[in-house]
Amino acid sequence: MILVGVSLSVLVLAGCKPIPPPTPLAQLNEQQAHGHDVFQSHCGSCHNDRRNGALxxxxxxxxxxxxxxxxxxPANDERVVSTIRFGRGMMPPMAGTMDSGDLDDLMAYLHTL
Ligand code: HEC
Structure with missing residues (x-):
């Protein structure tokens, strides 16, 4: 308990608020759940979604x-959509790999993380 208190205050002092956990998979709506499938097939090989740590x-x-x-x-839809469409550095452009419905569903899922 004391340790938890100490590490929380260190985080707060460092100005880095702990972020709330992702919405549990069982609570996703249909669109978000489909977005999770799109994530797993298109992004999951290079990015963690539900835990920290780079792949x-x-x-x-x-x-x-x-x-x-x-x-x-800035972390907004426009930047994330353009990263997905056009790629960035070692990330390949993925515009051609999904239709706009899949992209919308993927974005809905990313908002639950
Ligand atoms: C082949 C590996 C690979 C795949 C597949 C991939 N990414 Fe990435 N992604 C990367 C790498 C590497 C970076 C870091 C790019 C950089 O900043 O140089 C990155 C960066 C990002 C960023 C951060 C951009 C920023 O401005 O910091 C986002 C958001 C992102 N990817 C989303 C996605 C999503 C969503 C998908 C699935 C549609 C995806 N990526 C698929 C490798 C990948």
Whole structure:
């Protein structure tokens, strides 16, 4: 208990608030659940979604609960959609790999992380 208190205050002092956990998979609506499937087939090989820690790319846990993306760009839909469409650095452009319905569902899922 004391240890938990101490580490929480360290986080707060460091100005890095603990972010709330992702919505449990069992509580996702139909669109978000389909977005989870799209994530697993298109993104999961390079990104963690439900836990921290980088794979090929940074973890996407809490993407929209933070102010900035790992690159320092603002964490908003526009930036994330364009990263998915056009790629970034070692991340390939993925515009051609999914239709706009899949992209919308994926975005709905990313908002639950
Ligand atoms: C082949 C591996 C790979 C795949 C597949 C991939 N990514 Fe990435 N992603 C990366 C890498 C590497 C980076 C870091 C790019 C950089 O900043 O140089 C990245 C960065 C990102 C970022 C952060 C951008 C920023 O501005 O910091 C987001 C958001 C992202 N990816 C989302 C996704 C989503 C959503 C998918 C699935 C549609 C996906 N990625 C698929 C490798 C991948």
């Amino acid at each position: 090929n790319g940074p973890s996407l846990r809490g993407t929209f609960k933070k102010e900035y993306l790992p690159s320092g760009a």
